[in-house]
Each structure stands twice: as structure tokens, then as C-alpha cells.
Amino acid sequence: xxxxxxxxxFVIASTNGxxxxxxxxxxxxxxxxxxxxxxxxxxxxxxxxGLPTYYFLRVSKSSNSLKVQNNLYVALNPATxxxxxxxxxxxxxxxxxxxxxxxxxxxxxxxxxxxxxxxxKTSKAPLKIKKRMSNMAYVGWLGRYLNxxxxxxKDVVATHFSQTEVxxxxxxxxxxxxxxxLVEGVNFDPQIKHKRKSEILxxxxxxxxxxxxxxxxTVATWYPITPSTSLVESFETYAKKLRPSAxxxxxxxxxxxxxxxxxxxxxxxxxxxxxxxxxxxGLSLMSEALGLAYFAEIPAVVCDVQxxxxxxxxxxxxxxxxxxxxxxxxxxxxxxxxxxPANPLDCYKMSSLAFDIAEKYQTPVFVLTDxxxxxxxxxxxxxxxxxxLPQNSSxxxxxxxxxxxxxxxxxxxxxxxxxxxxxxxxLENLEAQNKVFKRYLGSEDGIPMRTLPxxxxxxxxxxxxxxxxxxxxxxxEHPEDYEKIMGRLKHKILSARKDLxxxxxxxxxxxxxxAIFYGTSKQIFPELxxxxxxxxxxxxxxxxxxxxxxxxxxxxxxxxxxxxxxNRDGQLRNIITQSDQLIKSKNLKSILHFDGWSIQADIIxxxxxxxxxxxxxxxxxxx
Amino acid sequence: MNSKQNSNSxxxxxxxxxxxxxxxxxxxxxNSKSVSTIASENKFGFTRADYKALPSTLCTGCGHDSITxxxxxxxxxxxxxxxxxxxxxxxxxxxxxxxxxLSQSHGFNSIHGRxxxxxxxxxxxxxxxxxxxxxxxxxxxxxxLGGFAHMVRRNIPIxxxxxxxxxxxxxxxxxxxxxxxDHKNKMGDLPTSKPxxxxxxxxxxxxxxVARGFSGDVKQMNxxxxxxxxxxxxxxxDVISPCVTYANHEGSTKSYDFAKLHLSxxxxxxxxxxxxxxxxxxxxxxxxxxxxPDGTTLLLKKxxxxxxNQSIDDTIKDLRHAEDQGQILTGxxxxxxxxxxxxxxxxxxxxxxxxxxxxxxxxxxxxxALMESFK
Numbered sequence: 001x002x003x004x005x006x007x008x009x010f011v012i013a014s015t016n017g018x019x020x021x022x023x024x025x026x027x028x029x030x031x032x033x034x035x036x037x038x039x040x041x042x043x044x045x046x047x048x049x050g051l052p053t054y055y056f057l058r059v060s061k062s063s064n065s066l067k068v069q070n071n072l073y074v075a076l077n078p079a080t081x082x083x084x085x086x087x088x089x090x091x092x093x094x095x096x097x098x099x100x101x102x103x104x105x106x107x108x109x110x111x112x113x114x115x116x117x118x119x120x121k122t123s124k125a126p127l128k129i130k131k132r133m134s135n136m137a138y139v140g141w142l143g144r145y146l147n148x149x150x151x152x153x154k155d156v157v158a159t160h161f162s163q164t165e166v167x168x169x170x171x172x173x174x175x176x177x178x179x180x181x182l183v184e185g186v187n188f189d190p191q192i193k194h195k196r197k198s199e200i201l202x203x204x205x206x207x208x209x210x211x212x213x214x215x216x217x218t219v220a221t222w223y224p225i226t227p228s229t230s231l232v233e234s235f236e237t238y239a240k241k242l243r244p245s246a247x248x249x250x251x252x253x254x255x256x257x258x259x260x261x262x263x264x265x266x267x268x269x270x271x272x273x274x275x276x277x278x279x280x281x282g283l284s285l286m287s288e289a290l291g292l293a294y295f296a297e298i299p300a301v302v303c304d305v306q307x308x309x310x311x312x313x314x315x316x317x318x319x320x321x322x323x324x325x326x327x328x329x330x331x332x333x334x335x336x337x338x339x340x341p342a343n344p345l346d347c348y349k350m351s352s353l354a355f356d357i358a359e360k361y362q363t364p365v366f367v368l369t370d371x372x373x374x375x376x377x378x379x380x381x382x383x384x385x386x387x388x389l390p391q392n393s394s395x396x397x398x399x400x401x402x403x404x405x406x407x408x409x410x411x412x413x414x415x416x417x418x419x420x421x422x423x424x425x426x427l428e429n430l431e432a433q434n435k436v437f438k439r440y441l442g443s444e445d446g447i448p449m450r451t452l453p454x455x456x457x458x459x460x461x462x463x464x465x466x467x468x469x470x471x472x473x474x475x476x477e478h479p480e481d482y483e484k485i486m487g488r489l490k491h492k493i494l495s496a497r498k499d500l501x502x503x504x505x506x507x508x509x510x511x512x513x514x515a516i517f518y519g520t521s522k523q524i525f526p527e528l529x530x531x532x533x534x535x536x537x538x539x540x541x542x543x544x545x546x547x548x549x550x551x552x553x554x555x556x557x558x559x560x561x562x563x564x565x566x567n568r569d570g571q572l573r574n575i576i577t578q579s580d581q582l583i584k585s586k587n588l589k590s591i592l593h594f595d596g597w598s599i600q601a602d603i604i605x606x607x608x609x610x611x612x613x614x615x616x617x618x619x620x621x622x623x
Numbered sequence: 624m625n626s627k628q629n630s631n632s633x634x635x636x637x638x639x640x641x642x643x644x645x646x647x648x649x650x651x652x653x654n655s656k657s658v659s660t661i662a663s664e665n666k667f668g669f670t671r672a673d674y675k676a677l678p679s680t681l682c683t684g685c686g687h688d689s690i691t692x693x694x695x696x697x698x699x700x701x702x703x704x705x706x707x708x709x710x711x712x713x714x715x716x717x718x719x720x721x722x723x724x725l726s727q728s729h730g731f732n733s734i735h736g737r738x739x740x741x742x743x744x745x746x747x748x749x750x751x752x753x754x755x756x757x758x759x760x761x762x763x764x765x766x767x768l769g770g771f772a773h774m775v776r777r778n779i780p781i782x783x784x785x786x787x788x789x790x791x792x793x794x795x796x797x798x799x800x801x802x803x804x805d806h807k808n809k810m811g812d813l814p815t816s817k818p819x820x821x822x823x824x825x826x827x828x829x830x831x832x833v834a835r836g837f838s839g840d841v842k843q844m845n846x847x848x849x850x851x852x853x854x855x856x857x858x859x860x861d862v863i864s865p866c867v868t869y870a871n872h873e874g875s876t877k878s879y880d881f882a883k884l885h886l887s888x889x890x891x892x893x894x895x896x897x898x899x900x901x902x903x904x905x906x907x908x909x910x911x912x913x914x915x916p917d918g919t920t921l922l923l924k925k926x927x928x929x930x931x932n933q934s935i936d937d938t939i940k941d942l943r944h945a946e947d948q949g950q951i952l953t954g955x956x957x958x959x960x961x962x963x964x965x966x967x968x969x970x971x972x973x974x975x976x977x978x979x980x981x982x983x984x985x986x987x988x989x990x991x992a993l994m995e996s997f998k
Contacts, residue, residue, distance in 0.1 A: 033998075200997035210993075216983040218975035219747045221740075242985045242993070248978055250747040250971040255773040259740035262733075262770070266744025269731060270709070270752065271976030274744065292734050382997075385990045415980045452976065453709040453729035453745070454752050460706070463722060465732040475722070 004189040008146075009058040010072035012138070013084050017049030019132035020076065022160055023139045024055035028377055030148050030156045031059055032201050035193040039523075040377050041066055041598045046226065046315040052080045054088075059146075061192045064523040065600045071186075072096065072145075074138055075103055096138065112183055114141055119176035123169055136170050140177025145185035150178065198382050200344075204373035205277075207344035207383060208303055209234035211351025212275055213242055214385055216416050217301070219274040221252045221263035226315050227371040228277040228305040235277075257282035261289040261300070268299040269464065271421070271452040273355045275301035279371075280309040280322055283329070290364050291330025292466040294489070297440070297448060299358035302326075303351065303367040305374040308596045317596025318372035320519055320566035324574060326366045327545050333486060337496045338366045338545040341373065342522035344380035346543075350501070360420055361447060361496045370566070372598045373520045422449050427457045437462075439473040440485060446492030493546060500544035503551050507538045513612070514558040515591075516551070518542040518572060521564045524601035531605035535612050537562070542572065552581040555588070560615075562608055564591045566599055665702040674699045676726035681716055684871075686838035686864030686879075687786045691723045693841065694755070694784075697848040698725065700896065702917070709745055709752045713738040713767060716793055717759035717786035717864070725755075736767030739774035739783075743965070746779050750966040750973040753852070754781035761791045764800040764819045771821075775828040775857050777965045782851045782858045785821055786838070788866035789877040796869035807874030822956060823942050825859040826935050831962055832858035833938075834955040837882055838865070846892035847955060850913070850921050856960050863951055882951060889941070889954030891924035923955070930958045 014020040021042065031038040036059045045051035056066050073089050074096045075081055081103050089095060094110040097103050105111040116134040123130050136157070143153045154171055161167045205228070212220070212235045222232045232251065240246035254260035260276045267274035278286065283304050293300045306322045308314035327338050337357055339350040351367050358365040422430070422437055430437060439462040442448050451460040462473040469485065470476040515537045517524075522541060529537070540554040555561050555576065563573040570590035576582060591607050593599045664670050674695045679688050698708075705727040712718035714735035721730045733741050738756050745752060763771050763785045774783070789802035798806070798814045801821070807813060825833045832854040834847045844862070851858035863882050865871050871878040876885075896919055913921040923930070928941065938956050945952035966973055985993075 196998070200994055202997045210985070210990075214984050216978070216980065218972075218978055218983065219744060221744065221747075238985075242989055243983055245972070245982075247970055247972045248975070248982050250966070250969050250975060252743065252747065252777075252965070252969070254740065255769055258737065259743070259770050259773065262737040262740035263744035263747070265733075266711075266731075266741035266746075267748040267976075268744070269741075270745045270748035272744075272748035274748070288734055289737060382994045383990065384994075385985045385987055451729070452749075454707065454749055455729075456704070456706040458727055461725075461727045461729050463730040463732065466734055467732070 005186050006189040006192050007058070007060040007063065007067075008071045008186055008188070009056065009067055009069065010074065010142070011057075011070050011088055012055045012074040012076065013080055013088070014053055014055075014076040015050050015079070016044050016047055016053040018076075018135070020053070020055065020135050023135040024057070025377060026139050026153075026156050026160055027142060028057055029159075029201055030143065030153045031057070031146070032199075032379060033152050033156060033196070034148055035196055036188070037062060037064075037192065038379065039064060039066070041372070042376055043597065044316050052077055059188065059192070061189075063527045063601065064525070065527065066598060067600060067602050069093070074142070075101070076138075078103060096141065098138075112141075112181075114138070114177065114180045119173045119180075123173070125169065133170055133173050136173035137177035137180070140174035140179070141181045143174070144178045144181035145183070147185050147187055153178075200380050200382050201377050202344045202380050202383075203230065203375060203377055204341070204344050204347045204369050205231040205305065205375060206234045207347035207380065208277075208341075208351045208367065208369065208374070209238055210383055211348040211354075212301075213239050214348075215301070215352035215355035216273045217275045217355060218248065219250050219264065219267035219272045220276065221254045221260045221267070221274070222276045223254050223257045223260045223278065223282060225257075225279045225282050227307055227375045228279050228282075228303065231277040231303060231305060231374065257285040258289065261286040261302070264300045264302075265289050265293050265298050268293070268358070269453070273299070273301070273359060273416075275303065275355070277303040277305060279305050279307045281312065283322060283326065287329045287331070290336075291332060291334060293364045294330060294334045294336065295332075296464050296466055297362040297450070297489075298464075299355075299362050300364040301351075301354045301358050301367070302364060303354075303369065306368060306370040308594075314596045316371065318370045318520070318566065318598055319594065319596065320368075320370060320521070320571070321568070321594070322368060323565075323567065323571040324569075326368055327575060333490075335490075335493060335546060336364055336366055337361070337493060337500060338368055339500070340518040340543055340545075341367065341369050342519055342541065342543075343373070344378050345383060347373065348383045350543075353501075356417065357496060357499055360417060360499065361492060362420065362450060363493065363496075368519065370520055376598075420447060420449055422451050422455075422460070424455055424457045424460070427451070427455070427459050431459065438471045440469060441471045442488045442492065445495035446488045447495070497544070497546055497548055500548070502548050503543060503554070504541040505539070505550060505554055508536060511536055511538050512559040513562070514538040514540060514554060514560075515562040515564055515608075516540045516542060516554070516572065516576075517564040519566070521566060521593075521599050524564070524599055524604050527601035528605055528608075531601055532608060532612075535609065535616075537608075545575065547576065547579065549581065551576070552579065555586055556583050560587045560589060562589050562591045562611075564593075564604060566593050568592060568594045665699060667702065667704045669699070669705065671695065671699045673727060674705065674725055676724050677722050679720070679723045681719065682866075682868050684867040685716070686788065686862070686866070687717050687720050688723070689838040689841075690757075690784060690786055690844070690862055690864060691720050693838075693844040693848055695724050697845055697852060697894075700845075700894075701849060701852055701919070703753060703852065707751070707753050709754050711738050711742050711745065711754060711756045711781075713758050713762035714793075715759040715762045715791070716866075717757055717784075718762055720757050720786075721755075736762055736765070737770060738762065739767060739770035739779070742781050743774060743777065743779050746781070746965060747971065748976040750780075750964070750971075754779070756781050756783045758783065758785050759792075760785060760787045760789065760799040760801040760821075764821055768800075768819070772824065772828055775825050775830045775859065778829075778831065778856050778962050778968070780856055780964045782848070782854075782860065784860045784862055786864040787821075787861050787877070788864050788870050789875070790866050790870045792866050792869055803876045806870075806876040807872075809869065809872055811874065820942060820946065821859065821861050823939050825857075826939050826942075826957060829935070829962060830859050831856040831957065831960050832955075833957045834859070835861040835863070835951075835953045837863045837886055837951070837953055839879060839882065840886075840953070843888070843892055843953060846894040846921060849894040849919070850892075850955060850958065853915060854958070854960060856962060856964055863953075885949060885951050887945060887950040887952055888925075889928060889952055889956060890926035890930075892955055893922040893924065895920045895922055930955055932959070933957075
């Protein structure tokens with residue numbers, strides 16, 4: 001028994017479509033329920049059946065990203081076995097073999113073997129089912145090897161299947177595996193376990209979907225694309241299940257991403273909170289309609305679950321490659337509010353917030369997650385809704401055919417802020433004050449007022465167009481009108497920063513070096529700090545674009561800044577340097593990770609150390 | 624439209640038909656005497672002038688301006704409140720026209736070829752709105768063909784007018800996808816590809832209302848538009864609308880002269896207000912009529928085809944035959960509202976846009992219970 005291990009990573013190498021995802025997630029959930037800090041990453045191919053797929057699981061005290069060294073390798077795919085021995089199996093790595101596959105252990109220091117076939121030989125299930133079920137053998141074997149509680153493992157298996165018979169059969173196979181583990185296993189340091197009360201295991205896409213529900217999304221039009229598909233599918237399920245009526249949402253699968261965003265724009269124009277989810281190729285198709293929404297000032301929410309581009313790229317690998325594109329999407333001068341979640345809780349909160357920002361500022365708002373966050377299971381704080389709605393609410397609005405801003409509600413709850421919309425009585429009040437509604441006349445923050453089609457008032461109508469217009473929404477090619485509108489739009493989007501989450505700045509002391517990061521790059525912390533010692537960095541986590549002043553304050557306080565990103569070109573760095581708020585002499589060094597795999601603390605630490613070593617011991621700023 | 628037809632008569636009584644479009648929203652007046660004449664105020668207090676908007680900036684004599692005029696007349700005549708209408712368009716000469724009618728309706732001149740999916744979004748957000756979409760043959764039959772087809776498949780309730788002149792006007796005379804193979808441009812060149820007949824396509828996709836008109840035929844256009852505005856579902860109207868600048872020359876198959884020589888009608892259609900109805904010279908077997916609750920009537924004369932129940936394939940065959948004969952077949956080709964509109968099919972709230980926090984947010988208890996499933 002290897003005693004008091006505090007860091008253990010294992011990888012299951014199989015083929016996709018063989019049912020191992022369920023088994024791997026059972027292991028992850030069991031480790032989670034036992035109280036371990038566990039991370040799981042699924043590296044899968046763009047394929048339905050038969051291609052190599054890997055599932056990494058790491059249990060550690062406080063690490064949140066994978067590491068290079070695996071402690072155990074589970075060999076289920078003969079096609080990749082030889083290659084994997086060179087890349088995933090290190091001198092210290094133990095190997096679990098499926099003896100049915102007759103793979104030779106070769107140079108492996110420590111190998112174990114079980115026959116998967118034997119574990120299902122008594123089952124009367126059809127061959128295909130038996131084959132899938134035999135995966136439970138390694139769940140059981142590993143469960144015992146990792147010293148898991150058998151009852152916990154059984155409970156978790158039970159939650160993954162619905163029929164009693166199926167549960168029993170799977171548990172039996174799992175027990176076969178459990179009993180066949182006769183070797184010394186792992187004994188984790190008890191100190192790395194903690195009691196879970198307020199934590200969950202959830203995919204970022206599921207959390208984003210719940211954010212859409214709470215953000216009041218009523219219309220979602222979308223086109224299937226990995227890795228965003230599960231976001232909309234989850235949204236439809238949750239919205240129909242969790243809202244007072246399943247009729248409170250419309251989800252339509254569009255014919256392409258052009259139509260998906262066009263319908264979002266149409267719904268937003270008519271007053272709905274509307275959204276779409278997509279990934280890089282889809283976002284490319286959406287650029288024209290998003291330019292329209294920006295210029296004609298129509299709310300829209302777009303969640304881009306980033307994958308590796310350009311073109312089809314690596315469709316099942318993760319990336320932060322769309323940052324600049326999303327921020328500046330459309331021809332002409334544009335930039336947009338962009339939210340950058342780092343974990344499921346962010347996904348939930350920021351997705352919900354995106355609808356408020358879009359509605360208030362009447363503009364497209366982007367939530368940029370990535371495949372790693374969207375499709376992997378993450379340990380997260382529980383998601384809690386902020387609005388206290390009445391229990392057993394069965395409130396259904398009795399709406400007039402006419403629009404009313406004072407629709408009667410059977411209760412007094414916090415409502416969505418719709419103060420930028422003029423309803424009939426608002427227009428009457430304006431008239432009483434001898435004022436006129438001008439669609440594109442901005443307030444101090446550059447925000448105009450709008451009316452919705454269907455408003456029964458002679459002064460409500462205006463003409464929306466993507467062509468040049470003046471404040472009164474009339475067609476205009478006048479240079480002054482164009483400059484005025486474009487100037488106000490810039491001011492409006494910059495004003496939105498006050499409603500966007502500020503960066504999280506952590507200043508340890510008067511250090512000269514700092515790191516800026518965003519999104520899932522957060523997972524390399526706090527491990528990165530430990531790996532860098534004795535070097536130290538202050539950090540600034542960017543949560544939104546356009547950049548807040550605090551980001552520039554942070555940069556200007558330090559002599560050397562590492563900008564950590566998951567793309568090739570240092571896209572956030574590019575955005576930072578475009579601003580005149582930056583002191584030009586500042587040294588911004590890109591630390592990049594863009595191979596499609598989830599970012600890792602050990603790899604990033606090495607890159608930073610390579611850069612810092614020549615500068616050793618000069619990190620303290622003089623006071 | 625109710626497909627049950629009285630077998631003893633060709634008179635179609637729709638006065639008790641529950642599927643009249645937006646009956647509640649549009650508040651169709653059942654008192655036939657209130658149907659207005661063009662000069663007077665209608666029941667909403669709107670005169671014909673209230674249905675107008677900015678003056679047209681299109682070329683003098685443009686067919687699209689006639690469509691605008693016919694729309695103004697039909698909307699005024701049918702007493703549809705401008706407040707309940709949303710005007711939508713794409714990009715092109717025809718797509719400019721929503722600025723020329725209904726100044727008191729919200730209008731959306733969007734981007735090239737995307738009016739159909741934008742209309743889909745508007746419908747989902749607020750199914751009470753009466754949608755009028757104006758597009759051109761470039762906007763619909765080329766860049767917007769995909770979106771158009773899927774709008775028809777989904778049965779978005781909209782009066783979708785494609786002003787069809789066979790050319791791209793705004794970019795100075797390139798062929799569109801509806802230009803016939805014998806259509807010469809001003810340089811004398813012919814298109815290289817077969818034309819797309821948007822009516823046949825719409826029929827094939829199950830469109831409930833399909834018609835073709837000629838912008839120069841006021842009486843027919845008035846009847847087609849009036850029927851389309853009453854229809855619950857996608858109503859596709861292909862309007863031959865000559866471009867006086869780039870397609871009105873000799874050799875053009877979309878010119879006024881060509882149209883007048885080659886028009887043939889599927890049936891004669893006429894829209895009648897209550898006052899005119901008594902003058903109908905009824906000849907059973909030759910005339911069918913649709914009576915609406917407000918006392919107005921659509922008259923179909925010399926109607927050899929049953930546009931309510933005839934198989935789609937037969938209608939498509941009729942259209943193809945006419946095209947092969949070098950004719951421009953006009954009239955109402957199909958009128959059947961059995962298919963559910965999208966919002967009804969999805970069973971969504973008809974005014975999703977108006978739902979508020981307590982209709983949409985997750986109650987605390989529900990959320991807490993849900994979180995347990997993730998533990």
C-alpha cells in the first residue's frame with residue numbers, strides 16, 4: 001500500500017462509443033462524494049464510434065488542472081497502446097490491462113491485468129450490452145485500488161442508470177472487478193479529504209443553461225455544433241421543467257447559424273430575452289447579423305463555447321481562440337461586452353447577467369466559455385438563485401392583447417429591469433411633458449430608449465435599419481449623423497463596464513512581476529504559485545471586456561506581466577496593447593498554451609520559469 | 624381555413640370559422656356596415672392617409688410602388704390596426720418599401736436575405752403581431768433561399784411578398800435567380816441557369832397560401848392581399864413587379880409589355896366589401912366565395928381548380944405547365960390553413976416577450992432541490 005499519497009492522476013485510454021464515459025464519470029463522482037478534490041477531463045475525438053478517447057482523473061490536495069505525469073494508465077485500446085506507452089506511461093506509471101486484449105506489458109514497471117469478459121460471463125444481456133457493461137469491471141477494480149467506500153461506489157452506479165435490473169447487473173459486474181483487485185492500492189493522505197456540503201459536480205454548459213433560465217431567456221434559436229450543443233439542449237429541458245409552465249420558452253433548431261442569430265435578433269427586437277449558443281465556425285457565420293444588432297441596437301446573447309480553430313480545426317479540443325473575433329465581431333467599427341467565465345458558477349451567474357446587460361444596453365453580449373469548461377464535469381460551489389420567488393408559484397400572467405407596462409403580478413418580486421422600454425403609459429407621460437420619443441437619442445451613458453412592436457400608441461413606431469440613421473431613426477447619410485451615432489455607440493459600450501464584473505486582482509506584496517489570465521486558465525491556480533516558488537507573481541483575472549481601468553492599473557504597477565492564454569497569438573495581450581491607457585514601455589510577455597488540451601499548471605510554470613530564471617531575485621519592488 | 628365545404632354550393636361560409644387569423648388581436652368587426660370606404664376613418668379612427676408613410680424613393684413607374692399602394696388600400700379596407708403590424712424586409716429595392724407604408728407600425732429593414740429568420744424570431748417573441756414581409760427576388764430566391772424555405776416549412780404566420788423583376792436593381796441590373804432562360808438583359812445576354820419559381824417551391828414545402836400577382840393588376844392584387852392578410856400561416860405572394868430601369872426593355876420577360884401579353888390567370892379573384900356583395904351575379908359551378916365575419920367576401924370566378932383541397936402535386940403541375948407554355952400564371956394557387964403555425968405547434972406562450980421574472984426565474988426551493996441531483 002502506497003501510503004499517504006496526496007496527488008494521483010490516472011488515465012483511461014479507450015475508444016469512443018464504447019461506453020467508457022459513463023464508467024469514468026462514475027469514478028469521478030465516487031471520488032467527489034468521498035470528499036476528494038478531483039478533476040476529470042475527457043479528451044474525445046470528433047467521431048461517434050471507434051476512435052481513441054482518453055479520460056484523465058486527478059486527485060490531489062489543491063490542484064485544479066492536470067499534470068504531465070500519470071500514476072496509472074488503463075489500457076483499453078490496442079490501437080493506441082504502443083504510442084501511449086511512449087507518451088502517457090512514464091517510468092513510475094502503473095498499468096492496468098484488459099487481459100482479453102492480450103497486450104504485452106513490455107517495459108512497464110508495474111502492471112495488473114483483469115479479464116473484462118469474465119466479469120460478464122454470467123450475464124444474459126445481449127452481447128453489445130455485455131460489452132458496455134464490462135467497463136464496470138475497471139470501475140470496481142479502480143474503486144478498490146483507490147480505496148473507495150464500496151457503498152458510495154454502488155450508490156453512484158445506481159444514479160447513472162434508471163432500471164432496477166440494469167443497476168443490479170452493473171453493480172454485479174463492478175463487484176467482479178472490485179473482487180479481482182488483489183494488489184496493493186493507493187492510500188490517500190486523509191488530510192486531502194474534506195466533507196462536501198455546498199459543492200456539486202456539473203458541466204459548464206449545464207450551469208450556463210441554468211443561467212439562461214434565470215436570466216429570463218424566452219427564445220433560443222440555435223444550430224447544433226460541438227461543444228455548445230448540450231447547452232441549448234439542457235436549457236430547453238431546464239426551462240420547461242423549472243418554470244411555472246413549459247410554455248414559457250421557445251426553442252427552435254435553425255437551419256444554420258445565420259438564421260439562428262437572425263431569429264435571436266428578431267426576438268430581441270420584439271422584446272424577448274433571446275439567445276443562441278455556438279462555437280467558432282458558427283460564430284463566423286453570425287458576424288453580419290451581430291453587426292446589425294450592434295448598429296441597430298438590439299439585445300442579443302451569444303454563448304460561444306470555444307473549440308480549436310480556424311476552420312473546422314480540432315472540433316473536440318479546447319481553446320481561447322475566439323476572444324478577439326468575438327470582441328470585435330462584424331465589419332466596420334465595433335466592439336462588444338464579453339463575459340469570461342472561469343468555472344461553472346461563473347457560467348451560471350454571467351449567463352444570467354448577460355441578458356440584463358443586453359437588454360439594458362440594447363446590444364449583443366457574448367459569454368465566452370470553452371470546451372474544457374462546457375463539456376467536462378467540474379467541482380463547483382452550488383448555484384443559488386438570488387430571487388426569492390413564492391413557493392409553489394402558479395402565477396400565470398393574464399396579458400392584454402395590448403401592451404402594458406404595469407401587467408398585474410400576483411406578488412411582489414424583483415423583476416427584470418425593463419426601464420429602457422417605453423410602454424404606452426410612458427409615451428403618454430412623455431407627451432404630457434412635451435417630449436418626443438427618439439429611438440436613437442442616447443442618455444448620459446449613451447443608452448437610448450426603445451419601444452416594442454405592438455405598442456398601441458401613435459408615437460411608438462420607429463423604423464429599424466442597419467443602414468445609416470439619425471437620432472429619430474430616419475435614414476441618413478449625413479456625416480454628422482453617422483459620427484454622432486458611432487461616437488455614442490462607443491461611449492455606450494464603454495459605459496457598460498460599470499455593470500460588468502471587475503477583474504479579480506490579488507496583490508501579495510510589492511512584487512514587480514504579475515500575471516493576467518482569464519477563463520479556464522484560472523484552473524492552473526493555486527498550483528502554479530507553488531510550482532513557481534521561489535518566484536512569486538501577483539495576479540489579475542480578467543472577467544470581462546471591454547477592459548476595466550483596474551486591469552491597466554495592475555499592468556502599470558508592475559515591470560513585467562505574463563499574459564497567460566490558450567491561443568497562439570496572445571489575443572488578450574493584443575486587446576490590452578490597443579488601448580491608450582497602457583504605459584507603452586510595459587513589458588507584456590505572452591505565455592501561451594494552444595495544443596487543444598486543457599491547460600496545465602506544470603507546463604505553464606515551466607514556461608514562466610524559463611523566462612524568469614535570468615531575472616532571478618530581482619522581483620521585489622523597492623519601496 | 625376550414626376545409627369542410629358545403630357540397631351543394633360553392634359558397635364558402637367562413638363567418639363562423641374559428642381559425643380566422645388573429646381574430647381577437649385584430650378585432651375583426653362583425654358589423655359589416657362599419658367597413659370603411661377609402662376616404663373615411665375606419666373603426667380605429669384611421670384614415671387611408673394613416674396607412675401611408677414616407678414618399679417612395681424608387682424610380683418613377685417602379686412596380687414596387689404599386690404593391691405599396693395596394694397594401695395601403697388593403698390594410699385600410701380590412702381595418703387592421705397599424706399598431707398590431709410589424710413590417711419586415713431584407714435588402715434591395717423592394718426591401719426599401721416598408722418605409723413607404725404604415726408610418727405608425729414598427730418596421731425593420733434588416734440585412735440581405737435574412738428577413739425570414741428574423742420574422743421567425745419576432746413571431747416567437749410575440750405571436751400576436753401581424754407580420755408583413757417585403758422582399759425581392761434577389762433577397763428571397765438567391766441569398767435568402769435557405770431561410771425562406773425553412774420559414775415556409777415552419778409555417779411562420781406572415782404575408783411574405785416577393786416583388787419579382789428578375790434583376791438586381793440596386794446593383795444595376797444583374798440577373799436574379801427568377802430570370803427566365805429567355806430573359807435578355809440590356810446588353811442582350813441570357814442567364815445561364817434555369818429560373819426558380821418561388822410559388823412551386825413554397826407549394827412543395829407545404830405552404831398554406833401561395834399566390835402570384837402582377838403589380839399592374841389592381842383588382843387581382845387587392846383580392847390576393849386581402850385574402851393573404853386574413854390567412855393564418857405563411858402566405859407567399861410572388862408579385863411580378865417590373866423594374867423600369869433594368870428590366871422593362873424589349874427582350875425582358877419581366878417587363879410591363881411582356882407581362883401584359885403573357886399573363887394568364889388561375890381564376891379571377893375579386894375582393895368585395897359588404898356593399899358590393901349584393902351585386903354578385905351568382906353562377907353555380909363557376910364561382911366560389913369566401914365570406915369573412917366582417918361581411919367582406921373573396922370571390923373566385925372561372926375557378927376550375929379547387930385551391931382549398933386540390934393536391935399540391937396537381938397545383939405544381941398546373942404551374943409548371945403554364946411556365947412551359949411561356950405564360951405567367953397568376954391568381955391564388957392554394958389556400959389551406961390546416962397546418963399549425965409555429966407558436967401553436969411548439970405550444971409556447973403567445974407573448975413570450977411580456978413574461979416577467981416570476982414566470983421565468985427558478986424559485987429558490989426548486990433550485991435547491993435541483994442542486995441535490997448534482998451532488
